[in-house]
Amino acid sequence: MFIVDYIKTVFGGVKSLLVGMNRTGYYFFHHKEIITQQYPDVKQVLPERFRGEVVMIHDEKNEHRCTGCTACELACPNATIKIVTKFDITPEGKKKKALDTFVYHLELCTMCNLCIEACPTGAIKMDQTFEHSVYDRSLLIKILNKPGSKLMEGVE
Amino acid sequence: MIEEVAATTEGDLVINIGPQHPSTHGVLHLFVTMNGETIKKVEPHLGYIHRSIEKMDESLSYRQFIYSTSRMDYLSSHINNHGCALCVEKGLQLEIPPRAKVIRILMDELTRIASHCLWWGALAMDVGALTPFFHAFREREMINDIMEESCGARLTMNYMVPGGVMFDIQPNFQKHVKEFVAHFKTKIGEYDEMVTNNIIFQRRMKNVGYISPEDAVSYGCTGAVLRASGVKSDIRKIAPYDGYENVKFEEPLEMAGDCFARYMVRMKEMMQSLSIVEQLIDNIPEGDFVAKTKAVLKLPKGEFYSRVETARGEFGVYIVSEGGLTPYRIKFRSPGFSNLSALDHMSRGQKIGDLVAIMGTLDLVIPDIDR
Numbered sequence: 455m456f457i458v459d460y461i462k463t464v465f466g467g468v469k470s471l472l473v474g475m476n477r478t479g480y481y482f483f484h485h486k487e488i489i490t491q492q493y494p495d496v497k498q499v500l501p502e503r504f505r506g507e508v509v510m511i512h513d514e515k516n517e518h519r520c521t522g523c524t525a526c527e528l529a530c531p532n533a534t535i536k537i538v539t540k541f542d543i544t545p546e547g548k549k550k551k552a553l554d555t556f557v558y559h560l561e562l563c564t565m566c567n568l569c570i571e572a573c574p575t576g577a578i579k580m581d582q583t584f585e586h587s588v589y590d591r592s593l594l595i596k597i598l599n600k601p602g603s604k605l606m607e608g609v610e
Numbered sequence: 611m612i613e614e615v616a617a618t619t620e621g622d623l624v625i626n627i628g629p630q631h632p633s634t635h636g637v638l639h640l641f642v643t644m645n646g647e648t649i650k651k652v653e654p655h656l657g658y659i660h661r662s663i664e665k666m667d668e669s670l671s672y673r674q675f676i677y678s679t680s681r682m683d684y685l686s687s688h689i690n691n692h693g694c695a696l697c698v699e700k701g702l703q704l705e706i707p708p709r710a711k712v713i714r715i716l717m718d719e720l721t722r723i724a725s726h727c728l729w730w731g732a733l734a735m736d737v738g739a740l741t742p743f744f745h746a747f748r749e750r751e752m753i754n755d756i757m758e759e760s761c762g763a764r765l766t767m768n769y770m771v772p773g774g775v776m777f778d779i780q781p782n783f784q785k786h787v788k789e790f791v792a793h794f795k796t797k798i799g800e801y802d803e804m805v806t807n808n809i810i811f812q813r814r815m816k817n818v819g820y821i822s823p824e825d826a827v828s829y830g831c832t833g834a835v836l837r838a839s840g841v842k843s844d845i846r847k848i849a850p851y852d853g854y855e856n857v858k859f860e861e862p863l864e865m866a867g868d869c870f871a872r873y874m875v876r877m878k879e880m881m882q883s884l885s886i887v888e889q890l891i892d893n894i895p896e897g898d899f900v901a902k903t904k905a906v907l908k909l910p911k912g913e914f915y916s917r918v919e920t921a922r923g924e925f926g927v928y929i930v931s932e933g934g935l936t937p938y939r940i941k942f943r944s945p946g947f948s949n950l951s952a953l954d955h956m957s958r959g960q961k962i963g964d965l966v967a968i969m970g971t972l973d974l975v976i977p978d979i980d981r
Binding site: 466467470471473474476477478500501503504505529530531564565566567568571580 | 670673674675677678741758759760761762763766768771776777780800803804805807808809810
């Protein structure tokens with residue numbers, strides 16, 4: 455009986471290998487089911503929610519919605535955002551707190567989306583860019599408000 | 611530890627596997643004492659990817675600390691976040707909207723399938739089959755695309771927040787999940803053809819790395835490692851959370867306790883997760899996806915513990931609160947650490963080649979072990 459079992463095992467083994475090789479062979483001749491992408495040539499369209507980096511929304515008049523309330527700075531777990539404020543003088547002659555520079559450290563950011571959730575005015579959003587490699591670390595420190603931009607009217 | 615190894619008998623060979631070795635799935639360093647090719651002792655040396663997440667979280671608020679748990683067991687980041695959110699909710703005594711609960715379970719189960727897909731491919735590659743890795747990543751890619759669309763990230767989601775989930779699901783989430791379920795059902799047969807029924811694979815797995823139920827319990831193993839020894843240990847069954855009591859699924863058990871049993875438990879778990887997804891995908895209730903919470907969360911003074919079943923086993927979160935803005939102490943019970951402790955017991959007397967197979971079936975994720 456030992457011999458019979460032995461032969462059965464041998465042929466069973468060979469059969470199991472052939473079944474597996476059959477599957478591999480199927481994909482060898484069915485190129486359409488290959489799913490790899492030719493990345494640098496063909497770029498995938500990323501979904502709207504994809505979190506690549508934080509950007510500030512500016513309209514065509516170069517106005518943003520950031521009041522400099524530092525809610526995002528407090529919500530950030532890694533001290534990625536640093537907000538510098540200044541005092542504007544309103545036409546009535548009163549002092550008003552306003553945004554001076556919105557410093558964003560991309561090298562510290564973990565794309566957790568907590569700053570966007572925290573923002574009361576919807577001034578910042580996540581962008582879909584993902585190719586962030588640069589040759590110098592200092593290039594990753596970004597100022598998000600564009601030069602000459604000011605607060606949109608009606609945003610408190 | 612070092613002295614013990616120095617006391618090995620003459621003729622023993624001491625080798626280092628890792629920390630830079632592909633089969634250790636990361637920076638695990640194994641100090642293996644061998645007699646010829648037979649393993650006498652395995653000592654895991656940890657600390658290569660220790661980031662002191664627990665200490666770091668003591669300075670973060672209850673909303674902020676959840677993101678760091680995605681970096682622990684990065685293959686089941688949703689489930690880790692879920693455990694933390696549950697613990698904070700327990701402290702706040704928050705009621706979660708039913709829609710958020712269902713979305714959470716759906717995401718958890720999709721993560722579990724994705725994690726097991728990667729484990730399956732990596733295990734096959736560890737024992738010498740290269741092709742299955744690419745087949746597994748094809749299915750995992752579909753789940754990643756679904757996640758990317760609804761959660762905004764592919765690996766470190768940070769989707770579960772105290773009170774629910776961060777975003778509502780995308781309108782075509784249900785369509786894409788249904789497509790995935792139909793696709794996966796046709797492909798799971800291929801997995802069996804290629805790997806499970808393969809004679810070489812079975813010879814590598816059967817009667818290798820045996821652990822008895824008593825030993826598995828005393829080492830603190832959880833998840834598929836414990837269930838492969840025939841002990842019921844699924845947290846989703848023992849202490850159901852967020853509506854797992856309302857879905858029908860089985861807890862796969864195997865009695866053999868060897869590598870093949872662990873393999874079969876995980877393969878069956880994938881099918882069970884798929885059936886949970888099928889049950890819930892058409893029954894997502896309408897309503898809010900997040901409960902209304904205060905802007906600043908403060909837990910009352912006390913101790914809170916919650917546990918969830920990740921793809922690797924039981925994940926526990928223990929928070930000690932002094933009533934402040936940040937936790938006084940946080941402790942994570944990660945499944946990988948306890949499962950790794952049984953590696954020495956499993957691999958004594960086995961051959962060096964089997965060590966890789968045993969490590970593969972333990973499904974180790976090193977950042978989860980070191981934290």
